[in-house]
Amino acid sequence: MNLLIVEIENLTKVYESKQRVVAVDGIDLELKQGEIFGLLGPNGAGKTTTISIATTRTLPTSGTVRIADIDVVKHPAYARRHIGVVPQFNTLDRSLTVYENLYFHCRYFGFNHGHAKARSLELLKQFTLSERKDATPAQLSGGLAQRVQIARAIAHRPTVLFLDEPSAGLDPQSRMAMWSAVEELHKEGITVLLTTHYMEEADSLCDRLAIMDYGRVLALGSPEKLKAVLGARTIFNLKLKSQEGLEPLVATLKARPGVTSAEIMADGLRVIASSSDGLLSELVQAAAGHGLRDLNITEPSLETVFIQLTGRDLRE
């Protein structure tokens, strides 16, 4: 059953203020029912804007987003019934308790008193929040608040759940708890779209990924496929004391079989290679003359795929 739940077509968002910013630049994406889809990219890549448009909080400059076959720009109120959102920041209602946050969310979505109450209690149990049901959001830790937000987002049984940087600001334990919560939901058949700039998160959680930068989708596919097709490679980052006379070295390296690219960086050299047999000792020898200070090796991973695609680190 390859039903399309989210269809994003040629989506563009341009912010025309003092400076013209193209936040999203012609994106096409399709999410199948029941998959966990990740938007991976550095800050400012356009991930959050894409999610904001899909969740009816931002109007696109052009292009369309359809959720469960409903155009989110033309019929935002209807589309919202199919959307659950876990925003980047804690937006829990401070005037209500944890239980009431869930209860009134259900009421907004048309549940009557009995169903809203039953559903809220069920969610509190499912997310082991029962003990904190009368706490106010201000009394919750970041991890707990995030859990309440996830519970609230799925309370009305949406077709698709949007998570915007769900693990930002969470401690490792809460992050693991959040991952397992998302995996549980996945088992229940809910479609998930999440944004992240954590490689491990994207790698272990997502069925498919889109790598984004500067508002464009650079690559699309399962983590395995991305790694295979883009030839997951080892990256050697060499820090050198002197940059002079590097060009001949770069040329020889490029000619060497197994080396995909070699380029001069601000503080040294970056070599990307598909096979690293014997390359390490060669590199160390060759670089010794230039005052090698530090050598950093990144094993094949989504991160190397990303660096290859964008030419920069996620953390930069």
Added chain:
Amino acid sequence: MNSVRLKFGKYLRTFLDLFLHDLEVLTSDLSHRSPGKPSSGAPGKPSSGAPDKPSSGAPGSGIFLKAFMGLFLRDLRVLTREFLPFLLRVGMQPLLFLFVFTFILPRMATGNPMAMGGGAPGSGMDFGTILLPGLMAVAIMFSGIAAVALPLSSEFGITREIDDRVMCPLPLWAVALEKVCFSAMQSIVAALLVIPMAYYIPAKPVVAHVASWLLLALVLLLASLLAGSLGLVIGSTVNPRQIGLVFSIIVVPITFLGCVYYPWTGLLKNIKWLAFAVLFNPIVYMSEGLRAAVTPSVPHMPWWAILLALVFFTAALGRWGLKGFLGKVLS
């Protein structure tokens, strides 16, 4: 004393629970009756649990109505949690005003021009009578602003608490409308609270006489919606940090120049330029409207002009406020 308070709190809670329950029955009735929605699901099955897909793009208005009521119930819940502060907030100002100007000052031997009344002495128009509609107008306006502007400006602020409510299955204008309606309800309660105070406190009895209940109802409703719209404008256009400033440079001046403490006809007779200048002030029509409805013995503007102006200002401010609201929640 404490036990009395506890008991009162308990009664209040029971009352509100019953009220909430009634609202619920009412809304479920309404939404079942609305077309396009299956009249009633099997009792055990949550009909709303799995939202039905709008195959033709139009699933009855029931879902909207329920979402609207959900927002209203949420606001009601928050209000019940702060019921005593609410009463104090809306009651303190008229209480003190009446106490000082209609109870203390008339008893002072020297006499006070204000206590003698704004109108001709001996015409039966004492200050309490002039003050009653004015204080009702002030109560309406203050509670309207407090119920919309203050919460909105903080919810739009750093916490973005409004997000979950904005994400409910309801057009955005209706989310804003709910805020205005809820504040109107509070305003009406606040205005009605002034009446018993004006009955018991003044040394000289207030001459109140409702000539037309319809006019009173219309004026109360329109004035309350107007106050809510004003609150929407302030809440959605003013930076939360400057909300205090707005009170002192906008809210207080329009109150003092809003014919609250003197009738407009008095201005027209004595300070003509000011009488025309204050016509741009919506509070004028709130106090004059209530004057026409509650204390018709005091000279006031014609009722049709008042209603027309109230409708005009409600529409204009509502539009402006909605624009600001949309600007804040939709980028």
